[in-house]
Amino acid sequence: MSSPRIAIIIYSMYGHIAKLAESVKEGVIAAGGSAKIYQIPETLPDEILAKMHAPPKPDYPVISVDQLAEFDGFLFGIPTRYGNFPAQWKVSLVAGARRRHVVAGDLITPRQAFWDATGQLWATGALAGKFAAVFVSTGTPGGGQEATIMNSLSTLVHHGIVYVPLGYSRTFTQLSTLTEIHGGASLLFFLPSFFLYRGLI
Numbered sequence: 260m261s262s263p264r265i266a267i268i269i270y271s272m273y274g275h276i277a278k279l280a281e282s283v284k285e286g287v288i289a290a291g292g293s294a295k296i297y298q299i300p301e302t303l304p305d306e307i308l309a310k311m312h313a314p315p316k317p318d319y320p321v322i323s324v325d326q327l328a329e330f331d332g333f334l335f336g337i338p339t340r341y342g343n344f345p346a347q348w349k350v351s352l353v354a355g356a357r358r359r360h361v362v363a364g365d366l367i368t369p370r371q372a373f374w375d376a377t378g379q380l381w382a383t384g385a386l387a388g389k390f391a392a393v394f395v396s397t398g399t400p401g402g403g404q405e406a407t408i409m410n411s412l413s414t415l416v417h418h419g420i421v422y423v424p425l426g427y428s429r430t431f432t433q434l435s436t437l438t439e440i441h442g443g444a445s446l447l448f449f450l451p452s453f454f455l456y457r458g459l460i
């Protein structure tokens with residue numbers, strides 16, 4: 260059986276998700292697979308990013324929504340915004356979709372957010388039956404890691420993408436330890452179940 264084609268797809272403004280993505284990739288390799296890291300398009304103009312003290316973007320290829328159908332599985336990296344996607348991933352409110360950025364007095368129309376550009380894929384079921392997991396970064400330990408993942412599920416469900424949970428069956432020790440700070444969705448632990456789900460190991 261051929262290896263599943265896995266895309267690690269991230270947005271990272273300050274580099275934390277990018278760093279996590281490298282660990283996630285190591286986890287895929289350790290589980291016997293391979294994966295490539297992609298980043299979604301930035302929607303903010305450079306002037307705004309500079310005001311937000313954002314460092315230069317990581318050096319990953321930018322993925323378009325049309326490429327999603329080429330993969331069997333996804334690992335989505337989301338830096339939380341109040342327990343939800345950042346607008347680069349998905350503009351959650353209708354009002355937000357009409358938002359304008361003001362730069363030096365000029366109005367700049369933001370680019371369409373990644374998930375918001377997947378209507379055609381949704382309507383044709385192009386991503387149905389593919390597999391996905393989500394990893395997040397937050398600024399604070401109780402900052403909404405699980406809320407962010409839960410809020411991503413509606414998008415996955417609409418596409419018919421199967422969410423692969425971490426679960427506790429193989430991770431109880433790691434997730435119940437009180438000796439270190441950790442989240443509840445460490446990809447290194449979840450990945451073997453991803454491959455099990457695919458019947459690959």
Ligand SMILES: Cc1cc2nc3c(=O)[nH]c(=O)nc-3n(C[C@H](O)[C@H](O)[C@H](O)COP(=O)(O)O)c2cc1C
Pocket residue numbers: 270271272273274275276277337338339340341342396397398399400401402403
């Ligand atoms: C508008 C906004 C909202 C945020 N909301 C939260 C939040 O609810 N909880 C939290 O812990 N961090 C929050 N953060 C911090 C980001 O999650 C954090 O900077 C991000 O995970 C860093 O990832 P990155 O370095 O890959 O961009 C927020 C940041 C911004 C700009």
